[in-house]
Amino acid sequence: MEKIIDITGTELTPSPKGERCLGNGEHEGIECCCDECDYYLECFPDEEGDDFYEN
Numbered sequence: 001m002e003k004i005i006d007i008t009g010t011e012l013t014p015s016p017k018g019e020r021c022l023g024n025g026e027h028e029g030i031e032c033c034c035d036e037c038d039y040y041l042e043c044f045p046d047e048e049g050d051d052f053y054e055n
Contacts, residue, residue, distance in 0.1 A: 006033045014042040
């Protein structure tokens with residue numbers, strides 16, 4: 001499998017809720033990359049669609 005590298009140089013590992021990803025914001029010295037990640041929906045598939053933002 002090809003490695004996924006963020007523009008910051010962080011290696012990304014899409015996984016359920018981003019648990020195994022270095023870019024998930026839980027690692028010291030590495031900021032969260034989720035908001036700009038092309039693989040976001042692989043980690044958080046339930047957040048797809050307009051109904052996610054409804055109150």
